Amino acid sequence: MNGERKSAVVICPGRGTYNAAELGYLARHFPDAGLLARFDAIRGEGNQETLSALDGADRFSMAKHTRGDNASGLIFAASYGDFCVIDRDLVEIVAVSGNSMGWYTALACGGALSAENGFVVANTMGTLMQQSLIGGQLIYPWVDEDWVPNPARKAELLALVEEVGAREEVELYLSIDLGGMLVLAGNAAGLDAFEKAVEPVQGRFPMRLANHAAFHTPMQEPVAAQGRSRLDPGLFGQPGLPLIDGHGQIWWPGATDAEALYGYTLGAQVTQPYNLTRAITVAAREFAPDLFIILGPGTTLGGAVAQSLICADWRGMADKAGFQDLQAREPVLASMGMADQRELVSRG
Structure with a gap:
């Protein structure tokens, strides 16, 4: 990117993005040791292995690291840490969205949840889903x-x-x-x-x-109900940034009903289809950002975001070659899970 400040929509990834290549991601990138210690303390209160121990393991275990009760916390922390190091002198964040469990991270990045409350929500819902493992x-x-x-x-x-x-x-x-x-x-x-x-x-x-599990379907009604019984509506507040949800609805700062946001997050968001394609389309058309920043961990969400932009006929992109051509001339996606793209938007 050139030296001009770019407007950006931030996208938070969901499950399946912390894999063998991401082992040690928190050790390499998480910027706030005190906050990570608080996340670890929350895990400890529930007799769960700490994120530091999971991330610092000698080897990646599919059976352990991809379980909902472990993966959700790891992914939330990795994504939130990446959000914290976006260089605001280079980037003006105009909206935040996410894919699937990335919605919980988006709520924290956007300010509707504090970092610790966002972690509690993501960790609680990931744990409940793992305990039930429906479908x-x-x-x-x-x-x-x-x-x-x-x-x-x-x-x-x-x-x-x-x-x-x-x-x-x-x-x-x-x-x-x-x-x-x-x-x-x-x-x-x-x-x-x-x-x-x-x-x-x-x-x-x-x-x-x-x-x-069978996320975002009626099969998850019991998990949604358990989530509502465990998590208090008082955790939720006004966002500081516009949030684009899995229906493509925008939750605006100063105009959000926090109870309705709680109801969506622990209701329809869990039991109805999540339309990332629609969320990206709304982000492109309503905010016309220079850039989409995809937080880590992982690098798999970039293709889906690019495909969503092609479906929206954004900037005339019609296929993979059209996206690659535009990306080479003037990057429209920056995936923080990739070292060269991370450097474009972050302080580290």
């Missing part, structure tokens, strides 16, 4: 490898989801509208039926997501 998730694309939108294919797949989900003793739902991907969730019968009904594509789809 599972898989991911399947509706765009080709060149990221060219194919709305007819998307409609076809969503119709299949509806048809499969209507069968007796079968549950299948759209969980996340994720750029050019559909994240589906359901019970074992629903996921199996979908996998049998579609062609394998791009060498890896349909792909089951390890240690993921």
Whole structure:
């Protein structure tokens, strides 16, 4: 980027972004030892292994590090730490959004929750989901490898989801509208039926997501209810930055009903589809940022954000090559999980 201050929308990643390559991310990047110690103390009060111990492990364990009760806290802390080191002399943050559990991080980054209360919300909900572990998730694309939108294919797949989900003793739902991907969730019968009904594509789809439950579906009603019983509405306040939720609604500073925000976060956000594509579209059209900053950990969300912008016909991008061309000329995405892009927007 040149020396001019850029406007930016910040995107907070969700589950599945802290993997083997991210082990040690907090040790490398988290800027506030005191805050990390407070996060660790909160974990200790619940007899949970501290983030420092998990992040400092000798080796990454899929079984341990991707569990909801561990992954949610690790991802929240990594993302919030990255938010704290964005260089405000280079970047003016105009709005914040997130993908799935990244909504909890967005609430803290945007000021509707304090850092510690945001951690409590993310850690509590991740723990409740792990304890229940209702259903599972898989991911399947509706765009080709060149990221060219194919709305007819998307409609076809969503119709299949509806048809499969209507069968007796079968549950299948759209969980996340994720750029050019559909994240589906359901019970074992629903996921199996979908996998049998579609062609394998791009060498890896349909792909089951390890240690993921049927997030953002009616199957999570019991978890949402438990969350409301554990977490007090008084934790929530006015945001300091506009927040764009999983329906594409904007929660504005000074005009937000904190009780309604609590109700959405521990209600519809848990039990209804999360539309990241819509959130990114709203962010692009309402705020027209120079840049989208994707917080770490991980680097997997960049493709979904770029695909969402292509679907929105933003800056004339029509496919992967169009995005790559624009990104090479004037970066529109900065992924803080990548060292070279991190340097563009951060103090460290």
